[in-house]
Amino acid sequence: MIFTETELKGAYIIDLEEKHDHRGFFARTFCAQEFEAHGLKPTVAQCNLSFNHKKGTLRGMHYQISPAAETKLIRCTQGAIYDVIIDMRPESPTYLQHVGVELTAENRRAFYVPEMFAHGYQALTDGAEVVYQVGEFYTPGYERGLRYNDPFFNIEWPVEVTEISEKDQNWPLMTMMTVGGNV
Template identity: 80%
Template structure:
């Protein structure tokens, strides 16, 4: 695997190294030892699958607070998504900054999301499928979210929003929560 740290400290793009032969190709997508060597938490408590019917669908922006803060390793296995993370660690030099990365079945790229980062994505294709390994169990009492269109972050989504859940559309604005 090839680990490339993003401008947000602790958040990595993880690319596979394909070993190809006449049968096709093989690649390792996760190795606890390699994750530890890069200072990443290799714990996998849950694996989730998300399927999105329509391009433009947004899911997120979600995170959990301590003691149930979670890491994620996100990969698109069918179609393509625009994956976004926001650094919510108050002591971080990149606090409130975000990045967006295209993940697709074609590029086989994954995004490692550290604890206390909000995470969400927009489906770029109809039928986009996303798999993510999560480092903590889903704990509803510790779940939080940000609005996908919150002006505090200025996230520029590549497509018009076609579908979003009522819950995700109604998260409070960050300034109201942090005031």
């Protein structure tokens, strides 16, 4: 695997190191030792799959707080998505900054999301399928979220939002969260 750290410390784009022969190729997609060597948490508590019927579907921005903070390893296995993370670590020099990356079935990239990063994505194709390896169990009482279109973050989603859950469109705005002290 080829690990490339983003401008948000601890968040990595992971590309495959393909070994080709006449049959096709072989590549490792996860190795606890390699993750640990890069300072990443290799725990996998759950594996999730989401399927998105329509281009423009948006899911996010979600995260869990301690003691149930999650790491995520995201991979698009069908179609394409635009994946975005926001650093929610108050002690981080990149606190409240975000970065996005395109994950596709063709580029086979993965995105490692550290603990205390809000995460969301938008389907860039009909039929986009996404696999998540998650480092902590889903714990509703520790779940938090940010509004995908919050002007505070000014995330530039690549296409018009066509589908979104009521929950995701109603997360509080950042200004409301900082005033209420619930970040």
